[in-house]
Amino acid sequence: MKTFFDLKQEVRATGRCHGCGGCVTICTAVNYGALQMGDDHIPRYKSVDKCIDCGLCYLICPEVGELDDQVKRNVDWSAPMGRILQVSVARAADEDIRERGTDGGVVTAMLLHLFDSGKIDGAIVSRQTEEGRVPWLATSREDIIEAAGSHFDAMQGTVALGEHYSTYSPSARALGSLMRQGLKRIAFVGTPCQIKSVRKMQALKIVPSDAIKFYFGLFCTSNFDLDDDKLHTMEELAGCTMSEVTKMNIKKDFILRTKDGQRKHIPLAELDFARRDACRYCDDFSAEYADISFGGLGADRGWTTVIIRSPLARAAYADAREKCLEIQSIDDHPGLDARILSTIMESSTAKKQQQVVAAE
Ligand SMILES: Cc1cc2nc3c(=O)[nH]c(=O)nc-3n(C[C@H](O)[C@H](O)[C@H](O)COP(=O)(O)OP(=O)(O)OC[C@H]3O[C@@H](n4cnc5c(N)ncnc54)[C@H](O)[C@@H]3O)c2cc1C
Ligand code: SF4
Ligand code: SF4
Ligand code: SF4
The missing domain is CATH 3.30.70.20 (Alpha-Beta Plaits)
Incomplete structure (x- = not known):
């Protein structure tokens, strides 16, 4: 053993x-x-x-x-990037949620919808605190809304590690709160590695993973560890100081929005110096073990790309789209789903290839 x-x-x-x-x-x-x-x-x-x-x-x-094989069987995983039932581009119907969201605010809108309709009692998300983003069990509408936005939305969103900063928020640690509060129906929002870890707990039927009813995965190229020198290098690459930055996001590039409304793009390859070592071994970009995956890649600005992977997620999405989402129609955008899939496939393949190199 x-x-x-x-x-x-x-x-x-x-x-x-x-x-x-x-x-x-x-x-x-x-x-x-x-x-x-x-x-x-x-x-x-x-x-x-x-x-x-x-x-x-x-x-x-x-x-x-x-347990990899068992988890794959449990979620009906198939090559090359997990089970895919449907691909869509959406945004929250509520303008306030859209404004707060990282991309189209779809994660937040769906969590709110599941909560309001009594399908979940809460969600494990990530909340901004004075020390940075931390894992959090949200148990009210207000909590879910407060947690909207991504890790990259502001430099204060980093977790201070002495003189280092990390953009990583260890969601699995919020399972401890779940145990204490004894809630039975929870949505878990996390990066692909976090989804995989909790899926393994689920495969072993370990409490409290039995309370996770929805696995919401976020696309993920990498997380970053930064010290003062690296922050300074990042500022040079961006051509602005972090104090000017109001919002950050990651798609093909690392994108910074400044107070005067400018958008600064840093190609991800140029940020390799700040990548977390663990992320170099990672082969999952699109959260292949989630019920539903979300990202900005492939969608226009202000919209979220959605990959529906399980029948349960398909039903929840169908319900939400009638009530709290706007969907980009395939009729207005012929070939949209094929284009998106090919874009995601490119990033997914690149990550798997790079992971193989790192592992050698
Ligand atoms: C570390 C990280 C890397 C990412 N990399 C990419 C990428 O390379 N390409 C891409 O297309 N998209 C990436 N994404 C996903 C993207 O940034 C958005 O989260 C996604 O498009 C959903 O947007 P939204 O507006 O619908 O979500 P929102 O409505 O803004 O909701 C986001 C939810 O995620 C939660 N959350 C935020 N950060 C974390 C975290 N670190 N761990 C767990 N939960 C968190 C929030 O609390 C909130 O509930 C990344 C996200 C993260 C957190
Ligand atoms: S889970 Fe705890 S008790 Fe079990 S092997 Fe690991 S460290 Fe030991
Ligand atoms: S990656 Fe593995 S060893 Fe590290 S904290 Fe997670 S479970 Fe523990
Ligand atoms: S790149 Fe992989 S290991 Fe790193 S945070 Fe994203 S999913 Fe986790």
């Missing part, structure tokens, strides 16, 4: 640990809490004597191959 001892050697020591916190959350929830997150947001033993060698932490780590 492999345990955290093996995670330390295989994942942590090789720089693949991206601090999702899944191992610590599981160990605390199910066992005696042998693990803790360090100040560097990397897991470590809190008390090795409390480890009962159950191996759960190893099994649910998204960086090891255990």
Whole structure:
């Protein structure tokens, strides 16, 4: 049985640990809490004597191959980038949600709709605090609206790690709040690696993953770790200071919107110096294990690209589109879905190829 001892050697020591916190959350929830997150947001033993060698932490780590086949079977995964039932471009009908949203505010609009119609009791999202973006269990309309927007929406949206900053928000850690509050129907919003980790918990039927009813995945090219020097380099590349930036987003480029309304684009390749090491090993761009995936890539500005992957998500989307979404019609945009799929496929393939190189 492999345990955290093996995670330390295989994942942590090789720089693949991206601090999702899944191992610590599981160990605390199910066992005696042998693990803790360090100040560097990397897991470590809190008390090795409390480890009962159950191996759960190893099994649910998204960086090891255990359970991959079972998770794939559970979600009807198929090559080359997961199950795809439908592709769409949408935005929130509510202008205020659109304004708050990263792209078209579709994630927020759908969460609100599921909440208002009694399908969920809350959602695990990511909220802006003084220390940056943190994982959060939203249990009211106001909470869900407050959490709208993306990690890249402002530099204050980074999580301070001493003198470093990270754009990563470890959503899996909010599962602890879920355990304490005992809610039974939750939507989980996360990056592809986070979705995979929670899907593994679901495959093992570990509480509280049984309460996750909807997996909302966000497209993800990378997350970034920045220190003061790297921030400065980024400012030089952008041609503006971060204090001028009001909004950030990521599509094909890293996009900064400044107070005077300008948009600054930095090609992602030029930001390689700030990429998190763990992200170099990642092969999932489009959140292949989600029920429904969202991104800005492929859509016009102010709209969200949506990939529907499960029948449950298809039903929820069909219901939401009648009530709280505007959809770009294929009639007005012939060939739109094929064009979008090909754009996403390009990014997905590029990420898989780059991951293979990194792993060699
Ligand atoms: C780290 C990261 C990288 C991304 N990379 C790309 C990319 O390369 N290409 C691309 O097309 N799209 C990317 N996206 C997705 C894109 O930025 C939007 O989140 C997506 O298009 C949905 O937009 P929306 O306006 O519909 O969502 P919104 O209505 O703004 O809702 C976004 C939801 O995501 C939650 N959230 C924000 N940050 C995080 C986080 N780090 N972890 C978990 N939940 C979070 C918010 O709390 C909110 O509930 C990325 C998102 C993130 C968080
Ligand atoms: S008790 Fe189980 S989950 Fe916790 S560290 Fe040990 S092997 Fe991992
Ligand atoms: S489960 Fe997450 S935090 Fe734990 S070792 Fe794996 S990647 Fe790191
Ligand atoms: S690139 Fe992969 S490992 Fe990095 S945050 Fe995105 S999904 Fe997670």
